[in-house]
Amino acid sequence: MWNKIKWIISWPLRHKWWSLIIITILVLLFLIFGGAKKSGANGAFVTVDVSRGDLEQVVSATGEISPVNTVSVGSQVSGTISAIYADFNTRVTQGQVLLEIEPSVLQSSVTEARAALDSAKSQLNLAKSDYIRNKSLYADGFIARAEMEQSQSQYEQAAASVTRAQSQYDKAVTNLGYATITSPVDGTVISRKVDKGQTVAASFQTPDLFEIAEDLTKMQIETAVSEADIGMIQQGQNVHFTVDAYPGNTFAGVVRQIRLSPTTTSNVVVYTVVIDVDNEKLLLMPGMTAFVTIVVNRAEDAWYAPNSAFLLKSFANIDPAAANVSPENHLAVLREKKVVIIPFEKGLVTATETQIVSDEIQFGDKIIVGRVGQESSAKKSTMRGRPMGGGPM
Secondary structure, three states, X not given: OHHHHHHHHHHHHHOHHHHHHHHHHHHHHHHHHHHHHHHHHHHOEEEEEOEEXXXXXXXXXXXXXXXXXXXXXXXXXXXXXXXXXXXXXXXXXXXXXXXXXXXXXXXXXXXXXXXXXXXXXXXXXXXXXXXXXHHHHHHHOOOOXXXXXXXXXXXXXXXXXXXXXXXXXXXXXXXHHHOEEEOOOOEEEEEXXXXXXXXXXXXXXXXXXXXXXXXXXXXXXXXXXXXXXHHHOOOOOEEEEEEOOOOOOOEEEEEEEEEEEEEEEOOEEEEEEEEEEEOOOOOOOOOOEEEEEEEEEEEEEEEEEEHHHHOOOOOOOOOHHHXXXXXXXXXXXXXXXXXXXXXXXXXXXXXXXXXXXOOOOOOOOEEEXXXXXXXXXXXXXXXXXXXXXXXXX
């Protein structure tokens, strides 16, 4: 053991050149790694990249896709459904027969009303003959005036009875016509709510039989926008949206209407925004949930950076010569390993990025937000209880 220790101690003395080389390598390693770490702690900057491209300020919401105009087809008469000529997804034209209600009861009403009308006409003819005869007899002095006037009254009542019977007959004929349900518009049947043999009762309200969408190539989205964002929404703004059925597709639309009637959901006041959608390829179906992005503002080919790049409160630790320059309208950028202070203005502000309006920004610039090892401005702001952010949305 002692011999090994003596050999280790004597080896550097016997190999002076090798010892010198090893010491030199150790010193260089220390300078490279130890020195760089020290320099990083005291002088290296924390930077954020500046990007260039299109920037959009958006409002996000969800809504349901529906046809622009949907017509509910109902029945004004009661009865049993005897035949159905349209089903789901059937293309129909205006006036096309959709359904028939068993007409025997309605036909009986027509027959009864016709008989009542014929009876009333017969009574009218009799009353008319009596009135004409009594009028002639009264003129010759054979009957009293009261008898003539009585026959006149009976004639007028008979005429009124004919009018009433005619009305009842016309009503019965009309109801018989209602037993045949036709399409009021050109479109596509998107819902059929009855089956053959089912009884339709129209006593208190008109029952819905079909729902027809006039044009499925033109759809709309009714989406709810909170009162905090509704002020940024305007008619004609572009809209992008996706649906779960086609996760790889992005569809386009345009804001058509902002409805003034508010609703309250979970103590949040929301307004309905209607968006027109072109569905020429018929990919979108009624009832789909749309994840909507309304573009309220847009900056094309603009410089921008993450909002975290604008939290610096002072340039004192970055460039002492610029200690009195306000970070509100100036940026400290690292350009070719040099610190450069440039003026700027904030443009479009989104949830994650802020537009930089400046003629002095260049490709390759990096915004300095602090030094390595330095407590961030964001943390200081949080500790002091002050709000943070790049600007109002």
